[in-house]
Amino acid sequence: MKKKLSKSFFVLTAAFALLLLAGTSCSNDDMPETTSTFQLKLTDAPSFLYSQVNIDIQGIDVYVGNTMEGSAQVKDGWMKLNLQSAGVVNLLDFMNGKYKVLVDQEISACNITKVRFNLGSDCSVKSLVTGNTSTLKTNGSFTFSVDWDIEAGEDYSFVVDIDAAQSVSLDLNFDPEPYVRAFVEAFGGNVSGYVHPATAVRYIEITNGTTKLYTIAEKIAGAIDGTDKGYFAFICLQPGDWTIKFVTKTTSGYQTREVPVKVTAGQTFKIPAVIELSK
Template sequence: MRNTWKNLALGTLLLGGIATQTACSNSDSDGSPEKTRLQIALTDDPGDFAEVWIDVKEIRINSSDADDQNWVPLAGVKAGAYNLLELVNDRDTILADAEIPTGKISQIRLVLGDNNYLVTNEGERIDLTTPSAQQSGLKLNIHQAVVGGIINKLTLDFDVAKSIVKAGNSGKYILKPVIRTILEAVGGNIRGGVLPDSVQTAVLAIQGQDTIASTYSLGGGYLIRGIPAGAYDLHFLPTDTNFLPAVKPGVPVVLGQVTTVDTVRLPLK
């Protein structure tokens, strides 16, 4: 998808995976399949609610290209209720930490229970219903290699604003998760700050006309996770119209590293 930063300023955020990594050898010296360590983490971007709780029951993994078979429950999943809005701006929680065969992850399924709900800024609790098509688990396409000898951390980055849909004027809300998957072994991170810290600001990492990833600042800080190595122009788009956008060009990203960017001060109109 190709979007200009002006389009994204209106709320269109690009979701997607990162480029595929080369796998290591596929067996140990004793002839058994080589194992690699996979962590699955959950994080979120800020949303306009006080709390958003999801009920995680199970994670299933598929290493084949057949999406109707070969699904295997992932060991060590920490089932339970998670408040997504506690997991923002460089905070996450590990949902699973397990050994799997080295090779490729084609897909995973995030299986949720029935105890999903939100709390409005006014303190009202509202249950979130889940479409019947997702009751067998939300399928996420990965299609990336996992490498032996390192921790491969797969982060599930919820977009709360897009994941919660109001059902007309009924007062009901539907949970239709929109999740960006990030395998940190194949990407780098960008961290920085925006002033004034009271102004929520969209931060976009752009190459040419392509927006590769985006997030919002929280308390003046931001973190863009898991993007390919290269140079990016960072665009800062404040939600407060008393301030002008800002750009920081040529920010380098290195695989497996965090690039810390000098704090940007938004200019007043």
């Protein structure tokens, strides 16, 4: 005589089978990552003629190759990035190591060879001398070359450094192509310090013999003219020996001074003493 199996027996058997399947199946943690975190930041070198250099950023595209979606390779071409906030940006708000995050998103593994900024019509400059605001003429976009390999599962942060002083011509055309530095944020080393008096400094130059970069001393809030000190910084410099030159105003009575510094990869060299200018 055959025994009838109870209903509860079948329920328990099915539950046990499901547990076995769950134990042998792949979890989400085992799935290979196919995308990477991609950040794009904006910084700037100063202008000696303008208190504002405003560019109207409406979009950013990158030219990608070797892009993989799953196991399929996608055709090379332009890809639109997710701009965090479109609109007018004053480049001079982001000097001496400050930056603005433009893009922060996930992208597929690829090789990026070009970056294109698409500009709107609301671009302008404000004169340091007269205080007048004038329209800044553009071509509607500017493009520069890079070589960024994006691998799946990694985090990337890139910095775009636009030299405002050299990008604006005397006839108020914006031509930044030759004056853009684009690099991995972790590249090189940094230098920062203070100079006194800040009001005597026309501009600050740093050079390693082949590359020259510029900034200005940012006067500390609340300081009194003639007794002030100013902050300066240079970021993402190639490791090695550099010379900082503090170029003074001819009417200040102070002498230009040079200070040698050594840049180390991955470190910020903070000049320990205030750079004192002499008459």
